[in-house]
Amino acid sequence: MRSDAAVRSPWILHFDTGSCNGCDLEVWALLTPRYDVERFGMVNKANPKHADVLLITGPVSLKAAPRLKALYEQTPEPKVVIACGDCASNGVPFYDCYNVCGGIDQVVPVDLYVPGCSCRPEAIMDAVVQGIELWRKKVSGQ
Amino acid sequence: MTAPNEGMKNELERMSPRPRLIDVMVADRRDGSFDLVYVFQDGHGIKDLRCVFQDGEELESISSLYSGALYMEKEAAEMFGVRFKGVDGLFLLDEASPKAPLRLPRKEVGKDG
Amino acid sequence: MVRTAIVPVGPQHAAFLEPFHLKLKVEEETVVGAEMSFGYNHRGMEHALAQDFKRSQYLCERVCGICSYHHASAYCQAMEDLYGLVVPDRAKFVRIIMMECQRLTSHLLALGHMAETIGYENLFMQFFREREEFMMLVNRVSGGRVHYSMNTIGGLRKDVTPDQLKDIALTVDRLEPKLLDLQAIVRKDPTMRKRLIGVGRLTKEDALDWCAVGPTIRGSGLEDDVRSHGFSGYGLDGVDFKPIVYQEGDCYARTMVRMDEVIQSLDLIRQALNLMKEGEVQTKFKGNPPAKEGYGRVEAPRGELMYWVRGKNEVQLDRIKLRTPALVNIPAVNAMIRGCRVADVPCITVSVDPCICCTDR
Numbered sequence: 001m002r003s004d005a006a007v008r009s010p011w012i013l014h015f016d017t018g019s020c021n022g023c024d025l026e027v028w029a030l031l032t033p034r035y036d037v038e039r040f041g042m043v044n045k046a047n048p049k050h051a052d053v054l055l056i057t058g059p060v061s062l063k064a065a066p067r068l069k070a071l072y073e074q075t076p077e078p079k080v081v082i083a084c085g086d087c088a089s090n091g092v093p094f095y096d097c098y099n100v101c102g103g104i105d106q107v108v109p110v111d112l113y114v115p116g117c118s119c120r121p122e123a124i125m126d127a128v129v130q131g132i133e134l135w136r137k138k139v140s141g142q
Numbered sequence: 143m144t145a146p147n148e149g150m151k152n153e154l155e156r157m158s159p160r161p162r163l164i165d166v167m168v169a170d171r172r173d174g175s176f177d178l179v180y181v182f183q184d185g186h187g188i189k190d191l192r193c194v195f196q197d198g199e200e201l202e203s204i205s206s207l208y209s210g211a212l213y214m215e216k217e218a219a220e221m222f223g224v225r226f227k228g229v230d231g232l233f234l235l236d237e238a239s240p241k242a243p244l245r246l247p248r249k250e251v252g253k254d255g
Numbered sequence: 256m257v258r259t260a261i262v263p264v265g266p267q268h269a270a271f272l273e274p275f276h277l278k279l280k281v282e283e284e285t286v287v288g289a290e291m292s293f294g295y296n297h298r299g300m301e302h303a304l305a306q307d308f309k310r311s312q313y314l315c316e317r318v319c320g321i322c323s324y325h326h327a328s329a330y331c332q333a334m335e336d337l338y339g340l341v342v343p344d345r346a347k348f349v350r351i352i353m354m355e356c357q358r359l360t361s362h363l364l365a366l367g368h369m370a371e372t373i374g375y376e377n378l379f380m381q382f383f384r385e386r387e388e389f390m391m392l393v394n395r396v397s398g399g400r401v402h403y404s405m406n407t408i409g410g411l412r413k414d415v416t417p418d419q420l421k422d423i424a425l426t427v428d429r430l431e432p433k434l435l436d437l438q439a440i441v442r443k444d445p446t447m448r449k450r451l452i453g454v455g456r457l458t459k460e461d462a463l464d465w466c467a468v469g470p471t472i473r474g475s476g477l478e479d480d481v482r483s484h485g486f487s488g489y490g491l492d493g494v495d496f497k498p499i500v501y502q503e504g505d506c507y508a509r510t511m512v513r514m515d516e517v518i519q520s521l522d523l524i525r526q527a528l529n530l531m532k533e534g535e536v537q538t539k540f541k542g543n544p545p546a547k548e549g550y551g552r553v554e555a556p557r558g559e560l561m562y563w564v565r566g567k568n569e570v571q572l573d574r575i576k577l578r579t580p581a582l583v584n585i586p587a588v589n590a591m592i593r594g595c596r597v598a599d600v601p602c603i604t605v606s607v608d609p610c611i612c613c614t615d616r
Contacts, residue, residue: 016273018296021612022320022401024273025364029390032367032383061615063236064274064295093317096306097299098243099235118320118401162479163466164561165578181550181561181578186484188550209590210466210583217582221301234297234615243302244574 009041010135012128013051013075017068018100019058020093022118023085027055030128035121037128048074053131055124056108059087059094060101072108078138080131083110084124086117093117145202145227146195147178153191154180155207164188166204166214168222170246176224180204200225257282262597273611275585277604284596289589296615305572308334308408308544308564315562316402318577319613321364324357325555326577327406332487333551333562334408337544343535346410347488351527352423353393353403354487354553355520360389361556362513362520365608366441369510372605373450378440385433392426395419410537424528427521434517441514451507455591455603458504465587468580469558470516471607474509476502481554493530496523506606513608543568555580557608579613 016024030037031044045051048071060068072081083104086092091102104110111134114127154163161182169177171194178201180191195201203226205212215226216233223242235243264277274295280288300318304311315330316323328350335342367382390400396419397403405411441447457467462475472479480498482489489496499515501508544566551562558580567573584607591603 016296016611018298018615019612020317020320020323021273021610022317022323025320025401028364029383029387032387033380034384034387058296059298061236061295061297062238063297065238067274067295087317093314094298094300094303097303099239099297099299117317118399120400160463162463162468164559165563165576167563167576167578169565169574169576179563181563183479188552208466209464210586213582213586214466214578232294234294236294236297239297243299246573 009043010052010080010132011045011050012037012042012053012055013046013048013071014044014055014057015068015071017056017058017064017088017104018061019085019087020118023057023088023124026118026121026124027057027084029121030124035125037125040129040132042128042132049076051075052079052135053128054079054081055084055128056081056104057084057088059091059097060104060107062099062101065101065107068104068107078135080111080135080138081108082112082114082124082127082131084114084127085119086115089113089115146193146199147201150178150180150191150193151202151204151207154182154204161189163204163208163211166211166218168218168224170222170244172246176222195224197224200227203227203229205229259287264600273609275609275611275614277600279592279597279600281597284598286592286595286597286600289592291585291588293585293611293615296612298616300616301575301577304330304575304577307570308566308572309570311572311575312407313404316404318616319579319610320401321361321610322357322555322557322560322613323402324353324405325553325560327403328354328487329551329553329555329560329562330564331406331408331551332553333549333564334544335549336551337547337549337564337566338408338540340409340538340540342410342487342538344488344491345414345531345534346536347491348527348531349411349415349536350406351488351494352524353397353405355523355527356389356393356396356423357403358520358556359517360386360393361608362517363389365513365556365605366437366510366517368608369602369605370447372601373446375446378437378444378447381437381440385430385437388426388430392423395422407537409540410535412537414536420528420531423524427524431518431521434521438514438518441510447510448507451510451602451606452503452505454506454599455595455606456504457587457591461590462504462587465590466583467558467587467607468583469554469556470509470512471558471584471587473498474501474512475504476500481552481559484552486552486554488527491530494523494526506602509606543570544572546573557581557584557610557613577616579610579616581608581610581613585609585614
């Protein structure tokens, strides 16, 4: 039953927690003709209740942190969280800003980290493809 | 008691044609007083009106002249912990954020800072 | 009797790229008012930028990724004003070229976003296909797709090579027919016209009242463009620039301003390429920023972007203030939204090209 579910394509939820928009642009580039992540069966959906893969950008501002937590909790298990960009991974360009938590993993558990400021679409695509594998494994209970 | 920026507000009101307001800025002078600067478009350049006010003084809001100034004043009020008449509520900061984050540490008395 | 209901939109919503919360007051289908809340993207950039004026050259690009080069240029102009530096002409022309390239990517993003919001997926993909070409072009010229890191206080970090300039000229020539096609689509297409004409009107008076800038006011008949005031290279001899103005003030006018500016940007890039001469690209300076003040203004894709800096003879700056275009444009939605239908709200919001990371900093 669970492995049957893994046949379907995972859906993405993209959420910006205070990034500079650079990585968000690249996430959008990913969904459009040149990179076209849809060929791996991924579609961007704005509803966390339909999502399987969370693409999170930004260093998590203090105001966005509770919202990120809520989104994470609303997403059904199994789920994969991808932190896009340097600031999402460890908060680096914004390390001495007073209003950031510094990285997504300070708020919710992260499965994959994408390096780069801003991260290149190829790098996000690589993470997304790895994320699909990881998600399939999680679904089949391995 | 008149607010320190009352005169500036009147001057802005009298201007004709109505200039495009660019920004309302506050800067800390590090001695318990602050600068208040109104910047607006003037021909091909910009012009500013300035005044200095003490910490704790209540300022006149110009949001009755320019609706857009409300958000600029909200931001200034939040960042420096200064007060504008009729402007309150959180704008950019959250309850969890530090209060008045852009206030600089005060100069120590008797030392050159 | 009609009851007033509150409809919350956001912070995480399909129509917005970024987190931004809108509380709509509606009476049946009509919107009677809106309340906005910001701050989801507030990091505290004004504090961080004031810590080290040299690091800020890098950090100010991270205020916003869509107009990163405009931020860098505005910051450098403000510091040049403070130091009293004169930037070499060649650097000014390169700044024009890169600013216009970024305006192209930003406007094509905004137009695509608009098409997607009205449910025109096909046009959205077309805009993004052309946009990708410019992203690759700036990548070849600067080495980064989003953050160019080309500017430094006093000019450019390094000169562009003749090959790169040729590459720019060829790309502009190659893409012009495609963009003209897209312009014709936006002009004539019934989907765009029916969905956008007459929606979200902003009068001249309201535009001034809300201090709006950029395509938002140029769509309302106000001829205000910082480029025509001659900042940076735009004031140099031989650069011919006239702001694009539409009188109607609705979403369609704002969209058309962006569309026409895309074509205009191609023209400005060509002008700069033709007028450019060999020469220095950087003026050197010494020491920490003096205790003076400097203004830097550029016309970012969304409108006027202003930096105000004040030094204090230390590595730290006494104060750095950013007035980003989105901070004044998004509140102007308040004036456009009154009396519109709920279904038009995403359209109106997207028509000012909201950029939350600029607003919140």
